[in-house]
Amino acid sequence: MRDKKLNQDSGHMAGGVSRRRFLETAAAGAAFTLGGLPVGIGRAQTASTVRFGLSSFPPNLHPYEYTGTAALSVKLTLHRGLLSYDANGNLRPELAEEWSQPDASTYRFSLRPGAVFHDGSPVEAEDVRWSFEWIAAEESTAHLRADFQAIEAIEIEDAQTLTVRLSEPSVTFAQTLASGYAPVVSRNSVAPDFIGAGPFTLGQVERGQSITVEKAPEFVREGVPVVDRIFFNAMPDENLRTAALASGDVDIIEYVSTHNMQPIEDADGTHVASVNGPFMYLVFNTTEGPTADPRVRRAIGYAIDRDALNAFGFTGMGNTIDGLPVHPNDAYDPSLVSERLVYDPERARALLAEAGAENITLELLSTAQYPQHNDTALVVQQSLAQIGISVNMNLPDWATRISEGNEGRYHIGVNGTSGAYNDPDSISTWLGGGQSPSYNRPWGYGNPRVDELLQQARQEVDTGARAELYAEIERIFIEEDLPLLPLLWRPQAYGVQDSVHDFQPLPGFLVFQTALALDGVSLG
Numbered sequence: 001m002r003d004k005k006l007n008q009d010s011g012h013m014a015g016g017v018s019r020r021r022f023l024e025t026a027a028a029g030a031a032f033t034l035g036g037l038p039v040g041i042g043r044a045q046t047a048s049t050v051r052f053g054l055s056s057f058p059p060n061l062h063p064y065e066y067t068g069t070a071a072l073s074v075k076l077t078l079h080r081g082l083l084s085y086d087a088n089g090n091l092r093p094e095l096a097e098e099w100s101q102p103d104a105s106t107y108r109f110s111l112r113p114g115a116v117f118h119d120g121s122p123v124e125a126e127d128v129r130w131s132f133e134w135i136a137a138e139e140s141t142a143h144l145r146a147d148f149q150a151i152e153a154i155e156i157e158d159a160q161t162l163t164v165r166l167s168e169p170s171v172t173f174a175q176t177l178a179s180g181y182a183p184v185v186s187r188n189s190v191a192p193d194f195i196g197a198g199p200f201t202l203g204q205v206e207r208g209q210s211i212t213v214e215k216a217p218e219f220v221r222e223g224v225p226v227v228d229r230i231f232f233n234a235m236p237d238e239n240l241r242t243a244a245l246a247s248g249d250v251d252i253i254e255y256v257s258t259h260n261m262q263p264i265e266d267a268d269g270t271h272v273a274s275v276n277g278p279f280m281y282l283v284f285n286t287t288e289g290p291t292a293d294p295r296v297r298r299a300i301g302y303a304i305d306r307d308a309l310n311a312f313g314f315t316g317m318g319n320t321i322d323g324l325p326v327h328p329n330d331a332y333d334p335s336l337v338s339e340r341l342v343y344d345p346e347r348a349r350a351l352l353a354e355a356g357a358e359n360i361t362l363e364l365l366s367t368a369q370y371p372q373h374n375d376t377a378l379v380v381q382q383s384l385a386q387i388g389i390s391v392n393m394n395l396p397d398w399a400t401r402i403s404e405g406n407e408g409r410y411h412i413g414v415n416g417t418s419g420a421y422n423d424p425d426s427i428s429t430w431l432g433g434g435q436s437p438s439y440n441r442p443w444g445y446g447n448p449r450v451d452e453l454l455q456q457a458r459q460e461v462d463t464g465a466r467a468e469l470y471a472e473i474e475r476i477f478i479e480e481d482l483p484l485l486p487l488l489w490r491p492q493a494y495g496v497q498d499s500v501h502d503f504q505p506l507p508g509f510l511v512f513q514t515a516l517a518l519d520g521v522s523l524g
Helices: 019-027 069-078 125-136 173-177 238-247 258-266 294-303 306-314 345-355 371-385 398-406 424-431 448-459 463-481 508-520
Strands: 049-054 083-085 091-093 096-103 106-111 151-158 161-166 200-206 210-215 229-234 270-284 361-365 390-394 412-417 484-497
Touching: 049 069, 049 238, 069 200, 069 210, 069 229, 069 508, 083 508, 091 096, 106 125, 106 173, 125 151, 125 161, 200 229, 238 258, 238 484, 258 270, 258 484, 270 294, 270 371, 270 508, 294 345, 294 371, 294 463, 294 484, 306 371, 306 484, 361 371, 361 398, 371 390, 371 412, 424 448, 424 463, 448 463, 484 508
Parallel strands: 049 229, 361 390, 361 412
Antiparallel strands: 083 091, 096 106, 106 161, 151 161, 200 210, 210 229, 270 412, 270 484
16 A cells, blocks of 8 residues: 545437437346446456446436436537537637637637537537527526527528627626537437437446447547447445445546545555535525525524534535635635625524524435435534424435425425536526526526626626626625525545546536546546
8 A cells, every 4th residue: 555645626319319218228137246337347348448437327318407417427428519628627629620709799610520420410500500599498408598598699601600699798608608518419309319429429228227338430529539438337325436446346436425535545556536616505495485585594504514514524625615606716706795604503593583483394305325415414404403493304316306306395405516617607507597497406596686697797808897796696695595505615526546547527616527538538
């Protein structure tokens, strides 16, 4: 054992991802070894296969819906958009070869010659328009629907060139296009079976167990992917994932808890790759039950002992949040707002008394599948007991937690997430109105004044002026509405074999898109 120090940085098929194929192919059972890995996917695999231990089996592979990071990891191998990110978190062209911004509300794109979908058809400007219109449609379930409704027109010059005109200026639209939830799919797709243009194609699926993706024969970027396939093995038990890494049965595992980070780093042959990018938070049902009263929500905000949570659930490796969940940025200055979300049980009790909500019982939705979610739920339950609130815990598996959250079946929901990009505008994902219901958003929340301020900040190019706008949003957030409660930044950690090269988490909020790096990963 060597001495290492943990390095943590604060019906239609046609080659597409068919839902029918995803479910029917998954019907066949797999033979398992004692280690939980299908026979033939252990150490005997060739060096051209990366074995990835997922924390859960994806609920679906719909490219535009938000269904968690494990699902996104698979989807990012199958789909790509016009833009993407490099290893340092900088924007880069993807299916677009070049792009420019003639003015604050106009974006022009030239597509890469030779880019093709998995059915062999070329990626053309009409496919881009079809994809963007699908995302923005009124009945769309797309995670970024509200962002794409800002598109006023899409003008096609020829098969390889298009211009996107927005109804208003936006300093973040290019980052929206680089999101993993904004891929370009073939206009021949029949929802929910979308034909992608990613570096890998969908291979064998064992329902509830594993997904294999195979190297796309005609991926447009030269030299990638490096490996022939990736085998995603669903291993919900973190101890099983960690043991599989230690035994050499997998190459990469996700969602390493802080309790397991140092042992993996200390062991010979493995290391931890981690960044403090995501945050833990609570979402509230703002339309039903006691949490419909903002005074109750604010009372909960002052009742949670974040330091206790950090010590208990994250071995002190997190960083507490006392305002909006925004990483350090020139356009966000927390010192502009004096009121902060601090631990103050007496103030919490006073707010409950004012609301006439003493001795209430709340329903809390979380999951026992992820330690950070389970531990957060326990600390919340204990903290609220100190101010006279009883909490009934609902801790189902991850897929059930998503479905119940999407239906607003809770008073409080425990979540961990990351923004779409490293800009304060990411808070629009949780605070902006007109969006599809999602388990990661507060249920039923909307405030026209907040929407107006978000819109102004998105249009403003001066960082000082943007900071003032976000300060006003933060004042409303803390002192009036509090539809969600940020708790702390937490590590997002991967356990990695030393034989894996060029795998590094993306920085900040982009960490959930780390699977972008899989097209360049090699073994040896």
